[in-house]
Amino acid sequence: MTKSVAILGASGYTGAELVRIIAGHPDMEIAALSADRKAGMAMADVFPHLRHLDLPELQTMDAIDFSGIDLAFAALPHGLMHAFAKSMPDHLKVVDLSADFRLRDADAYKAWYGLDHTAMDLQPDVAFGLPEFYRDDIADARITANTGCYVATTLLPLIPLLRAGVIAPQGIVVDAKSGVSGAGRAPNEATLFSEVNEGFKAYGVGAHRHMGELDQELSLAAGRPVTVSFTPHLVPMTRGMQATIYAAGDANAVHDTLVAAHQDAAFVDVLPMGEVPQVQHVRGSNRCRIGVIKDRVKDRVIVISVLDNLMKGASGQAVQNANLMLGLDERAGLMMAPMFP
Ligand SMILES: NC(=O)c1ccc[n+]([C@@H]2O[C@H](COP(=O)([O-])OP(=O)(O)OC[C@H]3O[C@@H](n4cnc5c(N)ncnc54)[C@H](OP(=O)(O)O)[C@@H]3O)[C@@H](O)[C@H]2O)c1
Structure with a gap:
């Protein structure tokens, strides 16, 4: 069955790359896209290279109804996901492209990002999002922290x-x-x-x-x-x-x-x-x-x-993780050949 996904931060580079990948994904459809400054705009106006796609309008994260959405990709700056993860609906899975859940230690997070980790109760169940080494953890996870590029x-x-x-x-x-x-x-x-x-x-x-x-x-x-x-x-x-x-x-x-x-x-x-x-x-x-x-x-x-960096370093890897979390073929939507020259 086709899985419904949201992309938070769709007006950024990794968000646009997620849209590009999912447009060719056999088992995912995009139900919602979010932006901050660009909320209210059409994706085609923010990224004209995606004009041919039929995409939802960009809206703020708060305005998204997650009830029918299986998984959200969060392509946001660090510092936003702890609060989101603590209040998100139980059925929702998240692949977080930011650094908010990558470090297992609150002191390390504070030392490198200058912020308090405010969702340490969730951290032990977060999978480190490098499928080549953490495949089973990712398949069972509700939140996966995509690694840095x-x-x-x-x-x-x-x-x-x-x-x-x-x-x-x-x-x-x-x-x-x-x-x-x-x-x-x-x-x-x-x-x-x-x-x-x-x-x-x-x-x-x-x-x-x-x-x-x-x-x-x-x-x-x-x-x-x-x-x-x-x-x-x-x-x-x-x-x-x-x-x-x-x-x-x-x-x-x-x-x-x-x-x-x-x-x-x-x-x-x-x-x-x-x-x-x-x-x-x-x-x-x-x-x-x-x-x-x-x-x-x-x-x-x-x-x-x-x-x-935008593919295996970010959005490609995020889709690979999402495929595992949603019980899909790990390779689905990702077998495109490199572009050269
Ligand atoms: N770029 C890479 O190669 C790469 C690789 C690995 C990981 N990452 C990580 O992936 C995340 C996204 O990176 P990116 O390069 O795509 O960043 P980006 O191009 O700057 O995009 C950031 C996105 O987040 C939205 N946003 C910014 N502040 C927000 C707020 N306060 N509330 C809600 N939405 C907000 C922006 O909306 P507006 O456009 O409307 O302002 C935009 O859609 C970052 O955490 C980054 O470290 C990036």
């Missing part, structure tokens, strides 16, 4: 390697790059064309918010505290994300471990040994591609992971 890019290779013990948990370096859509659509001086074009900059150096999630999940995978060096960069492209990871370990063992870990994963491709993945080869798809290269430094390995 840098986090998905980094964890898809690193969790299997730490679990298997084929890389040393100390001294891991994650050098990451993001396209500008990662910052969302709300106006922001730092993402103006003239600030980004023909440039390249590191940001959040030594203190990016995704470090909290990385610490949490990498430590769980290793069974001991793990802290990685992580530096994100903003690059002048619209979509795309890459993590270039340096670690101590044998490259062949690393490659074998990743091939085995992801052999049944519909959306993770481990390339043949020595091949280098590119962001252009995953754009518009829900795929993560991983390459393993032997470093010239003895006993070190370079692992490169790429995905589309």
Whole structure:
């Protein structure tokens, strides 16, 4: 039976990407769309590329009647979902794309986001939304916290390697790059064309918010505290994300471990040994591609992971999680090929 979904924050980039995916989904239909400043507008006026679709008008979240809706995607800024989750109807499931439920510890949430976690009673039952490692939890969950985009890019290779013990948990370096859509659509001086074009900059150096999630999940995978060096960069492209990871370990063992870990994963491709993945080869798809290269430094390995931040880094992954939560085929609506060039 077709599942009815709402998209909260449909006038943002990840919201629009959810609409694009669900428009081609065989088992979902869009019942409601929300916005804040753009409430009352037609989706076609906010996103003319979606003009051909028959979509509900944007309305405020408060105005949505959730009674006939099976699942809501929440593509909102962090800080809004604790209150929503505490008052939402019992039948409703939620995939939250924000950071509000990603951290299992209230102090960590406060430290990284500067806010009190006001729904800690719900937190233990929230699934961490990386299906490749938490599939069963997600299938049973009422709320799933989609991972951060840098986090998905980094964890898809690193969790299997730490679990298997084929890389040393100390001294891991994650050098990451993001396209500008990662910052969302709300106006922001730092993402103006003239600030980004023909440039390249590191940001959040030594203190990016995704470090909290990385610490949490990498430590769980290793069974001991793990802290990685992580530096994100903003690059002048619209979509795309890459993590270039340096670690101590044998490259062949690393490659074998990743091939085995992801052999049944519909959306993770481990390339043949020595091949280098590119962001252009995953754009518009829900795929993560991983390459393993032997470093010239003895006993070190370079692992490169790429995905589309709006797809496997956000909305594609959200639909993958929703498919599991709704008892649908995990791949439904997500098998589109990448766009190239
Ligand atoms: N962009 C990415 O690549 C990416 C990747 C992974 C995770 N995420 C996370 O996904 C969430 C959405 O990101 P985005 O890039 O889509 O952001 P965005 O483009 O800035 O869109 C934000 C959406 O939230 C709505 N909104 C803003 N403030 C609101 C409020 N106080 N009450 C109700 N609605 C409000 C906006 O409505 P108006 O347009 O009407 O103001 C818009 O629809 C964020 O938590 C982000 O961290 C983003």
